[in-house]
Amino acid sequence: MSLQIKSTTEAYDVIIVGSGAGGGMASKILSEAGLTVAVVEAGGDFDPAKEEDRTQLRPPWESPRRGAGTQIRPFGDFDAAIGGWEMEGEPYTRKNGTQFDWFRSRMVGGRTNHWGRISLRFGPNDFKRASIDGLGDDWPIGYDDLKPYYDKVDQLIGVFGSKEGIYNEPDGFFLPPPKPRLHELFIKKGADKANIPMIPGRLSMLTRPINNERGVCFFCRQCNRACQVYADFSAGTCLVHPAMKKGKVDLYTHSMVRKVTTNEEGKATGVSFVSKQDMKEYKLRSRVVVLGASACESARIMMNSKSKTYPNGIGGDSGVLGRYLHDSTGASRSGILPALFGRDRYNEDGVGGMHMYTPWWLDNQKLDFARGYHIEYGGGMSQPGYGEGSGMDSMRKYLKDEFGNPKEGGGYGEGLKKDVRTLYGARIGMAGRGESVPRYDNYCEIDPDTVDKYGIPVLRFHYNWTDQEIKQAKHMQDTFEEILTNAGAILLGKKQGPETQYGLAAPGRIIHEVGTVRMGNDPKTSVLNSNCQSHDCDNLFVVDAGPFVSQADKNPTWTILALSWRTSDYIIDQLKKKNI
Template structure:
């Protein structure tokens, strides 16, 4: 096929790029997808390799798939001194969906409108009623297990697969939280708890983080790209590291420049339309590097918002033990891996709290696990320590609050050209810190965690109040190419189409103006579906 036969180029093959390819190819569009890495062979996943077997394998020189090493090697990033940001990326077919946390929480209308209520930065150009049908579509397509709860903080769904049974520690934590007045709901995860759309259900091996050997949780290659290939309309080019979107005299995109990772060769691919879906940080790198006379500040960046307003969630982890479970026989607590319960946000903007927005609490790691790292923080050594570890092993409780970080203009990604990758392309610098609002939220988060632990009579491991996990560790970057109604304050319209460059759509998490307190992948899928519905319609009308 001659290259000019493609109707559009999609950059990236993860949740956003996969959805774009899936939706557009089934509507008949010829799609070329460029992916920086390679396909992961499912047979190479170490899903069923026990810890002691893993050591044996490593001794033989075998390695599990190195999901995260490629981008750091090929496209490193910098941060200012003393201002670290943990950037975790997966370059490879399917991106982070190969190993993602699978938490699938709908954003509520409050998430979209709250900036208008509290006045901090721009609201979303989309309301819950606009996106709800797409949440329905996505959940039906990929399969999400969960409960029947429904609230303004976490809208319900009629499409959930049955939720998994609770572990002992989760039963106790739920009771304790309820006693303290907090509502605990079933976790929602894109894991198949029953056969779904011809795919086999989960076998509860608990190794999702190493990749699923049977594809029982949503991942782009199995759930999106396979169907897209079946249409005959998708061409995938691996090891293609995109550096620039090229534009014509009219300012519209007319091509993409990329580098062949294996040979280092520079290539140019003509493109009638471009869908950017390389994940927030790499999409931003590409957009900012795409400078031309029509776009001196990076493509579609006359507003100077691209790269700014980087935001995600901050989080911390508290470990404790449920004494009710001390010394009990161990159980297999793998389940669907991750928490089977969740504590949604519970604070309204109307309440006087001293801070804006809010937090939810994730609850993974409860019960018998595949290590005993908690023991490092028990006192002493010797037989007494060994006895304590065994006694506490079935009783482990973990709480992981996630707080929303406001979008700040100076939290930003830049490509100032001081550092380059091996192809000579400027690499990124990330400047990111928390503000007053987050600092005010932290003590309240600790209070709530302590209240629940106290109420369930749990014994916490020592922790330092106020301590946070490294910034970036939530892996939910957003904001750097945000959508909005006002082209002076946003780069994309509500359909994730560039205000200034109508034949470019940016359909990943970079378009989200706020991070919310929730995990984003379900919403990325819903918004990418909606955006590409709009794009297909505009193509049909001859507008793009």
């Protein structure tokens, strides 16, 4: 059942803070084991199948902004993201002139409602990078520890792909991948000339049925809007709501958690939260607390969980709480393919993401930077979004008038419409998503002078890219230009140089932040043990990306899901043994 926020004397076996990938998986596994569970979510409930939440298959003119974004829907009015980098009444600050942009989702399912659903396993090397390049630290676990859980996640949720036998890009249990689109075939010609691999994408959308509760993708290419037939993976539709139907799971929405409460022995006793509905503070009690609020939010909760036992917050005495924060690197480039000018019109929508991608293919020992990146590709003839017409108009100079001269932008009438139609479907683009090196000096901490509108102290960020990430971005730009040129594209925009860090996105903009409460064997250099269990407070666990020791050249969601399942199994075992 979904509860209105109110004071309660009921005690749960487990309280889970957050309903995204980690919290959602924990809610399913723990409740199916017979435990009573409370899921505490800072946002509202969300179900894309309900008409009040549905944005899929709605045309731009149904929005007063024609689909343009707002502060709380930054990716567009119909994108299934309620939150953003800047939220009214929920500030954060930055330190020493550095930049970190913190994205928050405020809805059941969190970021999994609108993500790209690129579902990649970390490989064997990704857990042992320090042993390979001497930078950072190895994870206390390896690929073999997570492989059984990756397998379970594949089979529970569904992911399409192809078996390629690439050592550090492990294969899984794959559904059939969709065929490449025309623009992807053109890009592949360019990549082949450069000896850069392109393989079928690995995304969590159902191209075949896997159970009776979810539909199959009907290829509308709007997965970012969340699927009304549940053909794509979102934590709310695939984990939280099914758990509520099958087990004893209470959902507390619009509930902003302030802290984990503890007793004199240092055990977690529950959580304290502020109701956004009446601005009053309430407490819930439980035997175990699981944080899955996102890497930075979970760190914030632990820092604010101060008591006589934990004067510096839970995990604060380690000296690394909030430290080693790092996001994926990101850079991009685009071009226009004259071979696709005036192309025939047909439906090539496919899934809401890339049908092909490039996994990392090089040996870093032969390069001047550590770690790698994958390449995501875009283009095609999907439904135009807000501002698409002006973007096409700016490219009219690549067409010729009747005298053979480049056309100018700013036209009107029938001629402009004809030119825009000629250009539409010819633009292609690519973006790199890479691994950064975790650093102690990149961190979040509590700002001593600022609270949010709920009276909760906010985070302050300190973050700088290093030469490792900047050189990686340069390599991305060189690679993009080579692929585009080989494919016969006209390059759009100026190539990014050192003055812009080669187009490297600001930290936080890729929304893959990890590592604030990292795991390890030594309580002096880590916050959690290898089971995502607090060294200090043995009935407190973290199941989002906070426990990551390092990011990889992959998106983190599949690893969050696998780690959360593994941690949930450990919690069940420890409760049975009465160790917690």
